Amino acid sequence: MITRKTIRVGWAASGAAGIMLIFLSLFDPLNLGLGLLLSGYLGYLWFDKLILVALIISVLPPGIIHHIQWRWKKAVDSNLPDFLRDVANAQYTGMTFIRALEFSSQKDYGPLSEHLRWALAKISWGVPYEEALQAMAERLDTPLVRRAVMFIIETGKIGGNIQETMTTIAKHIKELENLNRERLTSMKPNIYIIYIGFAVLVMTVVLVYNTFIVTLLTQEYGGGIGAFTPGTSPITQIVYLRIYLHTSALVAFFGGLIAGQMGEETVTNGLKHSVVMVAVTLITFIFFIT
Secondary structure (H helix, E strand, C coil): CCCHHHHHHHHHHHHHHHHHHHHHHHHCCCCCCHHHHHHHHHCCCHHHHHHHHHHHHHHHHHHHHHHHHHHHHHHHHHHHHHHHHHHHHHHHCCCCHHHHHHHHCCCCCCHHHHHHHHHHHHHHCCCCHHHHHHHHHHHHCCHHHHHHHHHHHHHHHHCCCHHHHHHHHHHHHHHHHHHHHHHHHHHCHHHHHHHHHHHHHHHHHHHHHHHHHHHHHHHHHCCCCCCCCCCCCCCCHHHHHHHHHHHHHHHHHHHHHHHHHHHHCCCHHHHHHHHHHHHHHHHHHHHCCC
């Protein structure tokens, strides 16, 4: 189980690694020759490209952690209706609520099972079931689990029919899951559209720069990237290269975040898309921009 503390530590560690890479490349206090090495590999605008490398290092681990946590929570929510329905059915056979929980805990509900057994252990130690279920909801930390537990506790307090409540909640959650699945399926093509748009941008940049910019400015300046003579335009090849690099990197990063929000519910799920597109941008400007 991935906690919020784990995510914060991941962000701090990966961010520190990215900053350290830039620091060592610029100042080289350990005489590693890292800046010279990177400038040789990254070519023109090596510092701009180094920032993209540091960005990838800073974002990749948290992006993976967020994705794993999201999938884990989705698994909890998808198993929740089956758990509630099984508990309600067990109560209809005459079992008490606690006995129904114990009986249902023998089944497999994915990541939910481990926390259910943890809550039952607390109940066996004398903790009231309301507190145990509330603690389980806080550990699982999903909106659906919190709402379901709240309804169950409130029903028990006012003396209502818990099994009827659990059956109703299970049916409601199942309907929400189906609606959410349909929504995500309909929004999934937006991710592909963003990738296609980004690919078109990168290919356009490569064609325009290599075909037109280099040819025209080479004729004007007589060759040499970044060359400049008095009386000519100050916009040199290196300026065009920097503009294209920064534009492509910004489109890649924010396009990935938009893809995560539109196709996978949250902006943090877009971090992995941002990493992929920023990496493609970096590779393109290292190997395909002459």
